[in-house]
Amino acid sequence: MGFYLGIDFGTSGARGMVIDEVGIMQQRVIYPFEMYPRVDLANIWQMALFRLLDQISGELRREIRAIAINGTSSTVLLCDAVGNPVDAPLLYNDGRGAVVMDRLKSAAPPNHTVLSTTSSLAKLLWMSQQAFFTQAKYFLHQADWLAFLLHGQLGISDYHNALKLGYDVETLQYPQWLEQLQISIHLPKVVTPGSAIGEIRPEIAAKYNFPKDCLVCAGTTDSIAAFLASGAESPGEAVTSVGSTLVLKLLSRTRVEDVRYGIYSHRLGDLWLTGGASNTGGAVLRQFFTNTELESLSQEIDTSQASALDYYPLLKPGDRFPINDPNLQPRLEPRPDNPVEFLHGLLESIARIEARGYELLQELGADKLTRVYTAGGGAINDTWTTIRGRYLQVPVMRSMNTEAAYGTALLAMGRMRE
Numbered sequence: 001m002g003f004y005l006g007i008d009f010g011t012s013g014a015r016g017m018v019i020d021e022v023g024i025m026q027q028r029v030i031y032p033f034e035m036y037p038r039v040d041l042a043n044i045w046q047m048a049l050f051r052l053l054d055q056i057s058g059e060l061r062r063e064i065r066a067i068a069i070n071g072t073s074s075t076v077l078l079c080d081a082v083g084n085p086v087d088a089p090l091l092y093n094d095g096r097g098a099v100v101m102d103r104l105k106s107a108a109p110p111n112h113t114v115l116s117t118t119s120s121l122a123k124l125l126w127m128s129q130q131a132f133f134t135q136a137k138y139f140l141h142q143a144d145w146l147a148f149l150l151h152g153q154l155g156i157s158d159y160h161n162a163l164k165l166g167y168d169v170e171t172l173q174y175p176q177w178l179e180q181l182q183i184s185i186h187l188p189k190v191v192t193p194g195s196a197i198g199e200i201r202p203e204i205a206a207k208y209n210f211p212k213d214c215l216v217c218a219g220t221t222d223s224i225a226a227f228l229a230s231g232a233e234s235p236g237e238a239v240t241s242v243g244s245t246l247v248l249k250l251l252s253r254t255r256v257e258d259v260r261y262g263i264y265s266h267r268l269g270d271l272w273l274t275g276g277a278s279n280t281g282g283a284v285l286r287q288f289f290t291n292t293e294l295e296s297l298s299q300e301i302d303t304s305q306a307s308a309l310d311y312y313p314l315l316k317p318g319d320r321f322p323i324n325d326p327n328l329q330p331r332l333e334p335r336p337d338n339p340v341e342f343l344h345g346l347l348e349s350i351a352r353i354e355a356r357g358y359e360l361l362q363e364l365g366a367d368k369l370t371r372v373y374t375a376g377g378g379a380i381n382d383t384w385t386t387i388r389g390r391y392l393q394v395p396v397m398r399s400m401n402t403e404a405a406y407g408t409a410l411l412a413m414g415r416m417r418e
């Protein structure tokens with residue numbers, strides 16, 4: 001019996017999941033980032049990766065056939081010729097690319113996905129103007145770099161992570177216009193998510209007792225991994241990841257791209273995962289409540305009554321979707337004294353943002369929404385699920401498995417190769 005390991009690098013932590021050949025979970029391991037100050041991110045990720053491997057039982061490790069890793073989309077970093085980061089990674093919601101948008105607009109086609117201040121290409125263009133750029137040889141996404149630590153081959157990515165770098169996921173090549181930017185860096189070679197990149201490094205196989213021929217596969221992004229975990233498979237089915245952020249994925253026969261709203265489509269076989277990623281979500285809830293409070297206070301909410309509180313919950317100015325505005329101000333007033341009322345307003349407001357996202361996707365040509373699976377930390381909140389269902393007007397339920405790491409384990413097992 002062989003096993004498969006999926007590793008999810010999210011916002012608040014990293015999670016690993018080992019599954020068997022029929023997809024049954026054998027072990028789940030976690031590494032919360034909250035324990036560490038947000039300094040030297042790459043070091044924390046590297047430590048998290050190997051601590052997760054440490055936590056997996058030896059008897060499972062001996063039989064692991066393949067490993068895949070997902071990261072957060074458009075979280076990127078520059079590396080030198082041997083894979084050492086030359087400066088701090090930039091996270092998915094980092095908007096410093098705003099200062100290079102004019103140059104990007106002069107090169108990219110109108111309405112292109114890269115024309116967001118948080119796109120990977122905007123970040124690369126900003127990086128190319130920094131002093132440390134002269135030391136850089138490779139531009140990588142978080143998932144690419146973490147997989148490199150295991151397989152040892154620099155400069156390989158997947159066409160999910162590479163979408164926001166400008167990679168054309170229909171022609172499966174970088175577009176001509178990208179060369180106009182003349183950025184002197186190795187852009188990653190792009191392969192199919194889940195395809196085998198190579199065997200695990202011998203020294204890692206020896207240290208952790210993995211099979212010498214354990215394969216390390218190309219990865220994906222966290223919200224696509226969550227989609228793979230959900231069991232959704234028909235056009236019209238969707239997955240909302242209510243994690244630290246709010247990410248929508250609606251499976252559609254039609255590709256939808258509209259950077260005005262932060263809408264883009266990922267390729268999934270011969271279909272499209274239309275969607276977008278908002279900065280609203282669980283991270284805002286955690287600013288006011290612990291997970292325990294979220295659970296207990298939610299149970300006191302009367303879901304039959306809509307909250308009159310109309311917030312736009314953000315940690316800081318700027319959203320990506322369904323309002324693609326780097327200067328959008330958080331709206332969290334008026335704040336009632338009663339914490340139940342306040343939480344009710346927050347949950348309803350995030351539900352309204354989700355509903356607006358799906359409404360836009362359908363208006364722009366995506367298949368009609370038929371059901372919504374829920375992934376991420378907020379999926380356990382039945383009160384929230386009920387509130388969301390009132391706005392979405394379709395069945396809303398927890399995913400078959402709410403963990404992105406499960407979807408990434410399926411990817412390692414060959415889910416994309418079917």
Ligand SMILES: Nc1ncnc2c1ncn2[C@@H]1O[C@H](COP(=O)(O)OP(=O)(O)O)[C@@H](O)[C@H]1O
Pocket residue numbers: 009010011012013242243244245281282283284285286291294295298375376377378379380381384
């Ligand atoms: N009972 C709950 N109700 C709503 N949200 C919750 C609940 N428990 C946890 N969360 C949210 O889950 C989020 C973490 O989601 P998770 O998917 O685990 O992580 P990440 O998005 O960082 O990868 C937290 O920001 C928290 O607000």
Ligand SMILES: O=C(CO)[C@H](O)[C@H](O)COP(=O)(O)O
Pocket residue numbers: 010011071072073074092221222223224243245246247275276277278
């Ligand atoms: O917001 C995020 C953090 O969890 C997602 O990683 C990301 O932005 C979603 O992007 P994609 O749709 O490419 O998976």
